[in-house]
Amino acid sequence: MRFEGxxxxxxxxDLKVAVNAAITLERPLLIKxxxxxxxxxxxxxxxxxxxxxxxxxxxxSTTKAVQGLYEYDAVMRLRDSQLGDARSADIANYIKxxxxxxxxxxDVRPILLIDEIDKADIEFPxxxxxxxxxxxxxxxxxxxxxxxxxxxxxxxxxxxxKELPDAFLRRxxxxxxxxxxxxxxxxxxxxxxxxxxxRLINEALKIFYDMRKVPGLKKKPSTSELIDWLKLLLTDDVxxxxxxxxxxxxxxxxxxxxxxxxxxxxxxxxxxxFLARREQRxxxx
Amino acid sequence: xxxRFFTELxxxxxxxxxxxxxxxVEALDKDAxxxxxxxxxxxxxxxLVKDERHLDKFDRVFGTVFKGIENTADAVNAEIPAExxxxxxxxxxxDEEKAQIEALGGWDKLMETLKERLEEQQKxxxxxxxxIGTGGTSPFxxxxxxxxxxxxxxxxxxxxxxxxxxxxxxxxxxDDSVELGVRNIKVALRRLRKFARTGAADxxxxxxxxxxxxxxxxxxxxxxxxxxxxxxxxxxxxxxxSMDSHxxxxxxxxxxxxxxxxxxEFFYFHNCLYESVWKDNRRRHDEKTMTWDMLxxxxxxxxxxxxxxxxxxxxxxxxxxxxxxxxNEEAGAMWLQRVAQIYERVVWLNPTPRAHxxxxxxxQVVREIIGENRMFPLxxxxxxxxxxxxxx
Numbered sequence: 001m002r003f004e005g006x007x008x009x010x011x012x013x014d015l016k017v018a019v020n021a022a023i024t025l026e027r028p029l030l031i032k033x034x035x036x037x038x039x040x041x042x043x044x045x046x047x048x049x050x051x052x053x054x055x056x057x058x059x060x061s062t063t064k065a066v067q068g069l070y071e072y073d074a075v076m077r078l079r080d081s082q083l084g085d086a087r088s089a090d091i092a093n094y095i096k097x098x099x100x101x102x103x104x105x106x107d108v109r110p111i112l113l114i115d116e117i118d119k120a121d122i123e124f125p126x127x128x129x130x131x132x133x134x135x136x137x138x139x140x141x142x143x144x145x146x147x148x149x150x151x152x153x154x155x156x157x158x159x160x161x162k163e164l165p166d167a168f169l170r171r172x173x174x175x176x177x178x179x180x181x182x183x184x185x186x187x188x189x190x191x192x193x194x195x196x197x198x199r200l201i202n203e204a205l206k207i208f209y210d211m212r213k214v215p216g217l218k219k220k221p222s223t224s225e226l227i228d229w230l231k232l233l234l235t236d237d238v239x240x241x242x243x244x245x246x247x248x249x250x251x252x253x254x255x256x257x258x259x260x261x262x263x264x265x266x267x268x269x270x271x272x273x274f275l276a277r278r279e280q281r282x283x284x285x
Numbered sequence: 286x287x288x289r290f291f292t293e294l295x296x297x298x299x300x301x302x303x304x305x306x307x308x309x310v311e312a313l314d315k316d317a318x319x320x321x322x323x324x325x326x327x328x329x330x331x332x333l334v335k336d337e338r339h340l341d342k343f344d345r346v347f348g349t350v351f352k353g354i355e356n357t358a359d360a361v362n363a364e365i366p367a368e369x370x371x372x373x374x375x376x377x378x379x380d381e382e383k384a385q386i387e388a389l390g391g392w393d394k395l396m397e398t399l400k401e402r403l404e405e406q407q408k409x410x411x412x413x414x415x416x417i418g419t420g421g422t423s424p425f426x427x428x429x430x431x432x433x434x435x436x437x438x439x440x441x442x443x444x445x446x447x448x449x450x451x452x453x454x455x456x457x458x459x460d461d462s463v464e465l466g467v468r469n470i471k472v473a474l475r476r477l478r479k480f481a482r483t484g485a486a487d488x489x490x491x492x493x494x495x496x497x498x499x500x501x502x503x504x505x506x507x508x509x510x511x512x513x514x515x516x517x518x519x520x521x522x523x524x525x526x527s528m529d530s531h532x533x534x535x536x537x538x539x540x541x542x543x544x545x546x547x548x549x550e551f552f553y554f555h556n557c558l559y560e561s562v563w564k565d566n567r568r569r570h571d572e573k574t575m576t577w578d579m580l581x582x583x584x585x586x587x588x589x590x591x592x593x594x595x596x597x598x599x600x601x602x603x604x605x606x607x608x609x610x611x612x613n614e615e616a617g618a619m620w621l622q623r624v625a626q627i628y629e630r631v632v633w634l635n636p637t638p639r640a641h642x643x644x645x646x647x648x649q650v651v652r653e654i655i656g657e658n659r660m661f662p663l664x665x666x667x668x669x670x671x672x673x674x675x676x677x
Contacts, residue, residue, distance in 0.1 A: 017318060017327035024317040025308065032337060074495050122475075162475065169335035170304050176337040 009038065009045035010180075010187040018175040019046060028132055028154035030169070033177030036222025039157040042177075043113035046155065053110045055152075057099035059120045065127030068100040068114075069137050069146075092142050100131060104148040112152045118161040125168040133171055180223060182209065192227055193234065203243035204230060207253050211260075217268065221259040229258035290329075290350045297346045299339045308332050322351065470541035473668040477516050477546075477588070477676050486510050513547065516676075519583050519628075520551040521558065523593025524566055526609075531636035534663055535592055538634070542590075550583060556597045557617035558624065559608055576620055580627055588675045589624060591633040592663070595651040602650050621654045631655055632671040636663040 003019045005011035011019070019042075022029035031039045047054035057068055073094045081088040088094075097105075103112040117125060131137045135148035156172065158164065180188060182205060189201055204226075212220045221229075232255045233243075242254060252269050253259070260266050287309070294301045309332040318324040326347060334343045486508040493507035520542060522535060542549055552562035552574065561573040600607040602617040625631055633655055635648070639662045642648045652660050659674060661667035 013323070014327040014330070017324055018331035021312050021317045021328050021331055024315050025312055027308065029331075030335070075491075078495070078498070164335075166300070166302075166335075170302055172335065173308075173331045174335045175331055176340065 003046050003049050006045045006049050008191050009041060010184060010191055011042075011045075012178075012180075012184060015042070015175055015177065018173055022155075022173045023050075023153055025173075026151040026153070028156055028172045030156045030158060030164075030172040030174045031177060032158050032160060032174070034179055034220075034222055035159060036224040037177040037179060038223060039177060040113065040115055043111055043115075043155040043157075046153070047111040050111075052153065053106060053108060054113060055099055055103045055106070055110050056113045056115060058115045059117055059124070061119050061121070063120045063124070065120075065124050065131075066098075068098040068128070069131065070098050070101055070139055071096045072141050095139065095141055100128075100137070101146055103152040103154075104135065104146055106152065107149070109150040110152045112154045114154065114156045116159055117156050118158045118164070122162055125164050129167055129171065179212075185223070185226070188223060189227070189230065193230060196230070196234065197240060199240040200230075200233065200238075200243070203240050204233065207243060208259070211253075214268070214272070218262045218265050219260075225259050225261070229255060232258050287329075287350075290346070293346045293350050294333065294343065297342045299334065299342050299346065300336075301333050305333050305335075326351075470538055470665075470668060471545055473665055473672060474541055474545040477518075477672045516546060517548040517583075517587045518542065518546045518550070519579075519587045519589045520549060521562070521589065521591045521593075522551060522553050523556060523591075523595075524553045525555055527556075527594050527596050528636075531594065531663070534636050538592065538663065538668075550587070552579060554593075555608075555610060556593075557602050557608070558591075558620040559611075559613045559617055560615065560620070576623075580623060585627055585629060587628060588630040589628045589632070590671070590675070591631070591655070593633070593635065594637045595633065595635055595648045595660075596637060596645050597647045599646045599650050602647060602654075618650070618654055621651065625655050630675045631659060632674050633660040634663045634667065634671055635660055638662065639667075 003011070003016060003023065005016065018029060021027075031042060033039055043056075044054060046052075072091075073096060077088050077091070077094045099112065103110050132154065135151050136145055138145050185205060186201065189196065208221060208226050208229075211217075236255070238254055252266075252273055256266065256269070260269065287306075291301060291306050309329055312318070312328055312332060313325075318328050329347070330340070330343060334340055488509055488511045490507040490509040493509065494505065497505040497507050520539070522539070528535070539551070552564060553566055553569065554562050558576065560576050562576055562579060563569040563573050565572055597609075598607075601609060602621070605614060605616050606612050607616060633651065635642070637645070637648075642652075642660070648660070661671040661674075
């Protein structure tokens with residue numbers, strides 16, 4: 001069972017090694033990287049590639065670690081008992097299984113995605129240490145230990161909003177997805193839009209990487225934004241020549257809304273265009 | 286098996302633990318990778334480094350420890366001034382070789398040979414990949430970047446073998462203490478959180494309600510106050526003069542702090558704290574707050590953060606009347622001492638690099654007053670330490 005990337009997902013060599021090591025050693029894999037570099041996509045694609053079911057657990061700021069294990073719905077039970085429902089006699093009816101439980105009980109080895117773990121409270125990862133290490137937990141209400149039939153492959157993503165505790169990190173493999181270089185980017189584009197005109201890619205990539213280099217951008221455009229932008233260019237059938245025009249007054253590329261997501265950034269570009277125009281006029285006179 | 290690698294990593298302050306090392310050994314034991322140094326690099330990186338800030342350090346250590354496992358000839362990628370090379374020709378090449386070079390007619394060939402020689406030289410003296418830059422005995426004694434340098438082993442060589450990944454040091458700018466943006470600052474400031482439930486009880490306490498209802502036999506709602514960050518911060522910023530060059534950094538810190546702390550109070554001062562502070566820098570001469578008033582108004586559970594370069598003449602701190610702007614009755618040191626006495630938690634964030642501190646007397650004076658370990662550089666690392674100190 002080795003992960004070699006898929007036709008929709010271009011995995012770099014180091015990413016493959018990290019994923020395969022995590023699979024072989026049955027340890028969680030922690031993925032970090034700039035937004036839009038395909039952290040969440042990785043879990044989906046690994047699941048697809050090795051044919052395992054994917055269980056997704058999206059973390060919010062209010063998510064608690066126990067919710068991944070199970071929840072005891074006491075209010076429902078109270079209500080049922082007042083209505084005289086026979087179900088209320090058995091406490092097991094009110095235990096709701098969490099994602100981790102689901103993953104532990106799966107017949108085939110599943111992939112568990114814990115998405116954006118940094119969104120949760122600082123203590124969240126610590127509360128999961130034992131469960132991820134031993135792959136078992138105890139349900140007090142029904143007096144039962146839930147143990148993983150097969151250790152699931154766990155992929156955890158983080159956007160670096162909070163630092164993760166050392167004890168948690170020690171149990172994981174770690175991979176930092178770097179922003180793809182031009183060559184990788186071409187492969188990525190090719191996997192999304194096979195047969196796209198090479199000239200269009202050339203010009204678009206040039207603009208894209210130039211744009212990322214502009215100092216002071218509040219949010220640099222990322223891979224997913226490039227893909228969206230290319231889609232717009234394709235559907236609108238924009239001529240590569242238009243992109244190629246190095247006319248400073250057109251410094252803002254067409255459909256820039258897909259790349260720049262912040263009005264301050266758009267303003268910055270407009271100001272740069274204005275300066276370039278003035279410079280050009282000054283140079284001509 | 287790789288104990289030297291492990292100890293070197295720890296020496297380079299990459300936080301690696303035994304558990305992680307054992308994981309790596311286990312992975313090798315289970316043949317997780319083909320026996321290839323490149324794959325080994327990727328695997329050890331995934332197993333041992335858990336924070337992108339340490340990737341650069343890791344690359345450097347890996348390069349040092351495993352040098353020679355792969356053909357290193359193409360990995361040399363450094364700038365060496367041309368005149369050094371010429372001088373070295375005399376030293377390193379025999380006459381025969383010189384003649385050979387003539388015969389081969391290539392400066393390229395010459396460099397090739399030189400490079401090999403230098404490799405040997407470097408191994409004897411340094412044993413590392415930092416052979417340009419340190420070391421008294423190396424011919425590259427105090428070398429550094431020279432714009433006129435000749436690139437050895439660069440792209441032009443054309444054997445088509447790739448430079449090793451770890452020697453490219455692509456993670457260089459992820460090393461900590463380099464990048465400091467508002468977001469990063471916020472993350473660092475978040476260390477300073479102390480949640481408490483205070484104020485009006487207006488949030489439904491579900492667990493409490495269930496418990497109470499079960500006991501009473503009827504639905505009994507329990508309310509509790511909302512959870513809030515109860516940390517109170519007093520931010521004192523040095524403004525103007527020598528601080529102008531750090532203004533962007535301070536702005537970022539300020540905007541991050543404003544959103545992160547609910548009860549944040551701030552005041553400006555110039556160079557050193559004296560008898561008055563102000564809130565609006567444009568009207569600093571009209572709308573002043575007496576420092577005594579400030580000290581009385583904010584109780585001692587406030588955490589005080591000074592931001593300033595503390596770079597001035599020592600007289601401005603130690604003598605009455607030392608201020609550059611006005612006549613101060615009491616020395617700045619007095620005022621700093623008062624702050625340090627009243628408030629238990631005080632830190633000073635200094636935007637000047639750590640390395641300069643020991644050479645600036647006024648910084649020493651300030652550190653003596655507020656405490657040796659309470660001054661931190663204004664970097665992510667420093668901010669982190671400062672917040673730790675404040676939340677202790």
